[in-house]
Amino acid sequence: MKHFTIPIFVPHLGCPRQCSFCNQKTITGVRSMTPPAASRQIEAHLATIPRDAHVEIAFFGGSFTAIPRAEMEALLQAAAPYVASGQVSSVRTSTRPDAIDGDVLELLSHYGVKTIELGIQSTSPQVLSACRRGHTTEDCYRAARLIVSRGFTLGGQMMIGLPSSSPADEVETARAIIAMGAKEARIYPVVVFADTPLAEDAAKGLYAPLTVAEAAERTVAPMEILLDAHVKLLRVGLCETESLHAPGQVVGGACHPAMGELCYSALYRKRMREAISRLALPKQSNLKISVAPGKLSMAIGQKRCNDTTIRKEYALESLKIVEDPALVGFELRVDLLSSEKGSS
Ligand code: SF4
Known part of the structure; x- marks a missing residue:
């Protein structure tokens, strides 16, 4: 209802x-x-x-x-x-x-x-x-x-x-x-x-x-x-x-x-850093970050700030940020892609 x-x-x-x-x-x-x-x-x-x-x-x-x-x-x-x-x-x-x-x-x-x-x-x-x-x-x-x-x-x-x-x-x-x-x-x-x-x-x-x-x-x-x-x-x-x-x-x-959206984007940025830090990333990695439906714009951030920051901080070759219906709330999942070129 x-x-x-x-x-x-x-x-x-x-x-x-x-x-x-x-x-x-x-x-x-x-x-x-x-x-x-x-x-x-x-x-x-x-x-x-x-x-x-x-x-x-x-x-x-x-x-x-x-x-x-x-x-x-x-x-x-x-x-x-x-x-x-x-x-x-x-x-x-x-x-x-x-x-x-x-x-x-x-x-x-x-x-x-x-x-x-x-x-x-x-x-x-x-x-x-x-x-x-x-x-x-x-x-x-x-x-x-x-x-x-x-x-x-x-x-x-x-x-x-x-x-x-x-x-x-x-x-x-x-x-x-x-x-x-x-x-x-x-x-x-x-x-x-x-x-x-x-x-x-x-x-x-x-x-x-x-x-x-x-x-x-x-x-x-x-x-x-x-x-x-x-x-x-x-x-x-x-x-x-x-x-x-x-x-x-x-x-x-x-x-x-959009103060609220900025705060939620900062929350995603923190969670992305934590999740990526747990991976032993080779240089020039290709990453996919999945978030719950409806949360994509917060995860990417205004003017793609999270996308840009995370790519730069971890020297990524590519980063895809996508929705995954299996995720809820502010959960996110980071997957290391093989040699495939990502885009977001
Ligand atoms: S109690 Fe609430 S309404 Fe009253 S002055 Fe403080 S913040 Fe304003």
Whole structure:
């Protein structure tokens, strides 16, 4: 059955904080959300979705459960008729860890919320403090425990390249997300938005954002940890919204229209190197690398960067990168071809 998500962006509504990296209006491209507007969006999406599809309404952006109770309930009520009629199977929300408690979870459950994504961002106390998150590492664990124990599906959101964050912190955060019982995750390399404390710090030289290429490389380790633990990676890199690319909105960091694809390509590059290093390759070898169906463009990389890099690094005579229906996920297989000339 095909799955569709109807995203309802709730920017900054009720969020009591100003994390140093956050400019929700720019990220979501939306400036406000009302229950009638939410209903109109749901109707508009449903009109384009096949009747037999699995449909989910997702309240994203801001901190959904930090919205004043009446406003939050009004938005949930806007979604409720579609859940009751069976047109929509479930609802998901995203929120911050210190905006979760037993009462909120009871309300969410009442309105058909099945999945809660926690904006964890980092489990390092230093990083949380440097980002002015306003909650502790223990808040993340406490919220996750409550969510899982009440039978919700937990999603964990984390960031790459935050102030004070090291690659080791990010690996630790990915491991913590698994330990918390998350079944899903999103990884966001930092994009520096205008009019944020992070942009000010970057302008003063107090924070050095990762470049697109650095962020792609650094995202690989957390991605691998999560994928190896069978945590579903729902997204890597921010959604491309119009305002993300509007002039002056982004002042640095990992802003690229295909950031996720770049990260997956970096993952393939790493796996190709590991697999080839296990072979005793004669000089001028002809290699075939097979990947799962649908993964060819990520494996080859943008502008054929993986193809070019691997050929050069291993002084290959030829390299074919092909799909193999026997492979799944991000598996790959390297075969040494005899004297045949390959092409890719
Ligand atoms: S808690 Fe979320 S919405 Fe609020 S400022 Fe931080 S990142 Fe933005």
